Amino acid sequence: MNLKIAVLPGDGIGPEVIAQAKKALYAIGEVYNHEFVFEEALIGAIAIDKTGKPLPEQTLNLCLNTDAVLFGAIGDPKYDNNPNAKVRPEQGLLKLRKELGLFANIRPIKPYKSLIEASPLKREIIEGADFTIFRELTGGAYFGEKFLNEEGTCASDLCEYSEEEITRIAHLAFKSAQNRRKKLTMVDKANVLETSRLWRKVVQKVGEEYKDVALDFLFVDNAAMQLILNPKQFDVILTENLFGDILSDEASVITGSIGLLASASLGEKNALFEPIHGSYPQAKGKNIANPIASILSAAMLLEHFGLFKEANVIYKAVEKAIEFKVVTVDLKADSKFGTNEVGEFVSNFI
């Protein structure tokens, strides 16, 4: 197979971890005879520094005209603590998601057997947990109208959803549930929010086409609790953009480290693969960032193109790295292995 892949390393640890994902893909290409052509482009704080824009035209055009996007991370503290900044790295990622129409963000959560002890949760709580979060990615408060009055004393964000936006991701989530344990949990705040009530109504309706899937509903406050009390109850979780952001980061504690979690963002035509962690600026350039999430996002990319065998080889290689404790310090405080060494181990194993 020939694939043209746009590579957007971004900020912080982005470039370091993405280098390891590329290594893994090169190795797969060699062994299984695929040609992966990578083309790099700027996004985020580094793009602002170099071009003034968080998502330069050139980057967007590249992404629109490749088979897939491999994304690192974005964000920089110099913007976070400046509420007056007009241009911010995150705008680059949000715009990219919107322009590529990446409405479904899929985040699988499953602890590794040999890492059960790394979680702050007790073994009996997490052993056997295995679920996927479907987070809507191009709607809600992230993209609704924003307002700040002239005096800077009043602000608002509008959370908007349409039936269509809910329907398309609901189908994906139900289909996924059909291929899993046939349970879908919709998370919302329907006792307070109008948008949540629309979600509930539309998902109920879509659910009629998937009679084999058991559908239930949880309020988001309760869901935040249930994820920790009893994560095994979940199979597929479906939710809107902001709730999905919060709950998927929270759910990462089940695996012991957010550095292990990858995600796929899918649209009608385009697909982007990224770790769920951020740019972790404190670790930048220190060779301590965990590259596994980025490597796994490459595996999700392969799966997306039907290369299941190849994806599996990466999953196995990552499992081996974890089993042999070739991991970064987030997983083993006294580890002598860095970002590079973990990446090397994985690609050598392929």
Added chain:
Amino acid sequence: MNLKIAVLPGDGIGPEVIAQAKKALYAIGEVYNHEFVFEEALIGAIAIDKTGKPLPEQTLNLCLNTDAVLFGAIGDPKYDNNPNAKVRPEQGLLKLRKELGLFANIRPIKPYKSLIEASPLKREIIEGADFTIFRELTGGAYFGEKFLNEEGTCASDLCEYSEEEITRIAHLAFKSAQNRRKKLTMVDKANVLETSRLWRKVVQKVGEEYKDVALDFLFVDNAAMQLILNPKQFDVILTENLFGDILSDEASVITGSIGLLASASLGEKNALFEPIHGSYPQAKGKNIANPIASILSAAMLLEHFGLFKEANVIYKAVEKAIEFKVVTVDLKADSKFGTNEVGEFVSNFI
């Protein structure tokens, strides 16, 4: 002291748990020579059933003219799964919060020594955790304009905040931090939301008056993770309405049961005390609901009126109940004690 207390049992387990809180207050009144006069009123689903309104005028008037409100719980599944219901129990509580101007909801989180094992989190993670969440309670998406188009295919919720709304709760949170470990963590999503940026700016400004308090910021997704990874890092958490709803329910897992957590909702003139748990309809009338959260909300009421010694007696009594395992099934699966027995134990101990 003479106190006139409005009692709003509400729905589900509300009436059962509030009966135990009243018992505790009666006992305190007898021993310490205070007169607590209780007056009951309707709110929530039961108020809709009886009057058509979730917050009848009479209830509101009573609450406006008492020293404090003791609140049970509201909510009923018959409304949750009906996205078309025009009147809902929650509207009663939201309206009450708004009309009484209860802008600050204070939720203390601290595990009991003898209950450390009841938490899904490991002992070393939670032992020593002790923090308080300040949740803004009368603004944000809960109260912003709601919209549903005629066809029912498009909905929105507006999240709005003003400098004034942020300032007043920020002062309370900073003052609380001054009396604690002098650390305030503001939780927001300032990399995406305009309202969050306003929060960040205003809280920074208010912080200048509290130089002895260390102020830091966390994005809400990261905060949802940090609460579980390392809850000991927190002292006072300050956040907006919806984030506070999610994070405080999540944080309840630290204590092993949401049935242990009480909250105070304060305004300029009024004060309301309630468990953070909901109406738990499945448990209604079964004498299995944990009354401790409701009893502790009565203790918070006493503290609010400066009756610290009396409040402490309740805290001690609750600790004893827990130590002697006189607890409900949420804390001890094979417990023979019910709501009533736990309440009796506590009030007898006073």
